[in-house]
Amino acid sequence: MTMLRDPSVKYSAFPQVPLANREWPGRVNTKAPIWLSTDMRDGNQALIDPMDAEKKARFFDLLVRIGLKEIEVGFPSAGATEYDFISGLVRDGRIPDDVTPQVLTQSRADLIRTSFDSLAGARTAIVHVYNAVSPAWRKIVFGMDMADIKGIAIEGAKQLRDNAARLPQTNWRFEYSPETFSTAELDFSIECCEAVMQILAPTAENPIILNLPATVEASTANIYADQIEYFCKNLPNRDRAIISLHTHNDRGTGVAAAELGLLAGADRVEGCLFGNGERTGNTCLVTIALNMYTQGVDPQLDFSNIDEVIQTVEYCNNLPVHPRHPYGGELVYTAFSGSHQDAIKKGFAARERQNDERWEVPYLPIDPADLGRSYEAVIRVNSQSGKGGVAWVLEQDKGLKLPKKMQASFSHIVQALADETSRELGAEDIWHAFEGQYLATEAKRFQLVDWSETHSGSDRIFAGKLTIDGTPRSVSGRGNGLMSSVIAALSESGGPVMDIVDYSEHAIGQGSNVQAAAYVECRTADGKSLFGCGLDTDVATASVRAILSAANGA
Numbered sequence: 001m002t003m004l005r006d007p008s009v010k011y012s013a014f015p016q017v018p019l020a021n022r023e024w025p026g027r028v029n030t031k032a033p034i035w036l037s038t039d040m041r042d043g044n045q046a047l048i049d050p051m052d053a054e055k056k057a058r059f060f061d062l063l064v065r066i067g068l069k070e071i072e073v074g075f076p077s078a079g080a081t082e083y084d085f086i087s088g089l090v091r092d093g094r095i096p097d098d099v100t101p102q103v104l105t106q107s108r109a110d111l112i113r114t115s116f117d118s119l120a121g122a123r124t125a126i127v128h129v130y131n132a133v134s135p136a137w138r139k140i141v142f143g144m145d146m147a148d149i150k151g152i153a154i155e156g157a158k159q160l161r162d163n164a165a166r167l168p169q170t171n172w173r174f175e176y177s178p179e180t181f182s183t184a185e186l187d188f189s190i191e192c193c194e195a196v197m198q199i200l201a202p203t204a205e206n207p208i209i210l211n212l213p214a215t216v217e218a219s220t221a222n223i224y225a226d227q228i229e230y231f232c233k234n235l236p237n238r239d240r241a242i243i244s245l246h247t248h249n250d251r252g253t254g255v256a257a258a259e260l261g262l263l264a265g266a267d268r269v270e271g272c273l274f275g276n277g278e279r280t281g282n283t284c285l286v287t288i289a290l291n292m293y294t295q296g297v298d299p300q301l302d303f304s305n306i307d308e309v310i311q312t313v314e315y316c317n318n319l320p321v322h323p324r325h326p327y328g329g330e331l332v333y334t335a336f337s338g339s340h341q342d343a344i345k346k347g348f349a350a351r352e353r354q355n356d357e358r359w360e361v362p363y364l365p366i367d368p369a370d371l372g373r374s375y376e377a378v379i380r381v382n383s384q385s386g387k388g389g390v391a392w393v394l395e396q397d398k399g400l401k402l403p404k405k406m407q408a409s410f411s412h413i414v415q416a417l418a419d420e421t422s423r424e425l426g427a428e429d430i431w432h433a434f435e436g437q438y439l440a441t442e443a444k445r446f447q448l449v450d451w452s453e454t455h456s457g458s459d460r461i462f463a464g465k466l467t468i469d470g471t472p473r474s475v476s477g478r479g480n481g482l483m484s485s486v487i488a489a490l491s492e493s494g495g496p497v498m499d500i501v502d503y504s505e506h507a508i509g510q511g512s513n514v515q516a517a518a519y520v521e522c523r524t525a526d527g528k529s530l531f532g533c534g535l536d537t538d539v540a541t542a543s544v545r546a547i548l549s550a551a552n553g554a
Helices: 039-045 053-066 080-091 109-118 135-142 146-166 186-200 221-234 254-263 285-293 306-317 338-353 387-398 404-421 427-439 482-492 539-552
Strands: 034-037 070-074 100-106 124-132 171-179 208-214 241-247 268-271 446-456 459-468 471-479 498-508 515-524 529-536
Touching: 034 241, 034 285, 039 053, 039 070, 053 070, 053 080, 053 306, 070 080, 080 100, 080 109, 100 109, 109 124, 109 146, 124 135, 124 146, 124 208, 135 146, 146 171, 146 186, 171 186, 186 208, 186 221, 208 221, 208 254, 208 268, 221 241, 221 254, 241 254, 254 268, 254 285, 268 285, 338 387, 387 404, 387 427, 404 427, 404 515, 404 529, 427 529, 427 539, 446 482, 446 539, 459 482, 459 539, 471 482, 482 498, 482 539, 498 529, 498 539, 515 539, 529 539
Parallel strands: 034 070, 034 268, 070 100, 100 124, 124 171, 171 208, 208 241, 241 268
Antiparallel strands: 446 459, 459 471, 498 515, 515 529
């Protein structure tokens, strides 16, 4: 089989929602929603090897630590492993007072009873009942009509009510999902939810949670937002319900659908850390939360050490977080492209001159330091990199601040090395290349042994002991400054004839261990530019070394 040239014979366009005067496009999310992690249930069901008790306990502790207040701890009727873990959380007192556990069950009397029993004794708990309501499920899976499906929802609500009365020591809260909501008739979903509400009699002070899942993402995110707004506007007693979203990622827009759903009036988001879940996964709670954070909204979740979160998730799920996953991936703050590197480098330089904390660095929508990441890997060097990237690595790793022209000159050397090796170059590779070009004295024509300086009127006289072409020699030169006298000494000793075009210096480090870095650009008689660098604890000696470094480049 091959792809159809006319896919409309097999697939139908998703219908629009009859929503007049939609309001969500003009709204802005200004506060965090209620968050529910489904990692331990929905995410766990999607694993090749589901988590054992040790991994589930570790994951639960992580969710509590980052600030989740509602956690779906499992599907207790699925088997003894799930049931024992959930009841153990309650029995061992591992659920903090400000955290509410949730369990999920199909709308069946025996399964609902088991679900209540698993959380018996908890201070407060949510039992979540669902049944599928969409046409495909009614026709293909169940062979039922609308009245039959609504009857299942009503019976499930009665079971919630009766089991809560059976175990009154726990403050029971209820959640209902018209499963497959996004592909069902909107008015029928509202009808089922209204029937459930009539049985459970929620109030504004003790509302029911109505979860509206995109069980399989089948439309663009704007249509899902229309569905949510339509539901919110047409649900009787809207003030007695918390509207919850549970988006999947089949079209790759689970995050966008959840964000637009919040604009459309929802109060709560269900999802998994880094988007784990069946098929293409659930919406990613990390991404939604940090998207809010970059807009100046406190998500009330703490990802200050995102690498620790990733390590735990990868260990418990036995799945890697993609290196390009938003905010958390290994490469998401990394630039290899030369133009990107240059912009980022200039952005960080501008921050050093700022008088406020406002973040404005090109290509970086968030400060990696806020998530516990260092700046060391923001710029990495390969054959696509430019002078800005090379200069950044040297500055971050060795504290060197190369002048712009020297950056360009040295970047050609690094470029050639990257092309030759056909791999990424690390800080050590770049340092060895820099050292070999500008600092190493072995096998270089001019090597400094010792030097001194005297004054004669307005002139300065350089007297040096050098090794020239492997032979120790004493040299001297006169000039109007130290560097011009060094150049004169070299010229009189068979070295290149040069003029100084540019010179700069700066300190490396602080305190008693401070070192000086000196940079020089010289021009030969035939117009060739030569660059040199010198490092020493004495700034004058560093400048002498820089001149010799440039001469060696000839």
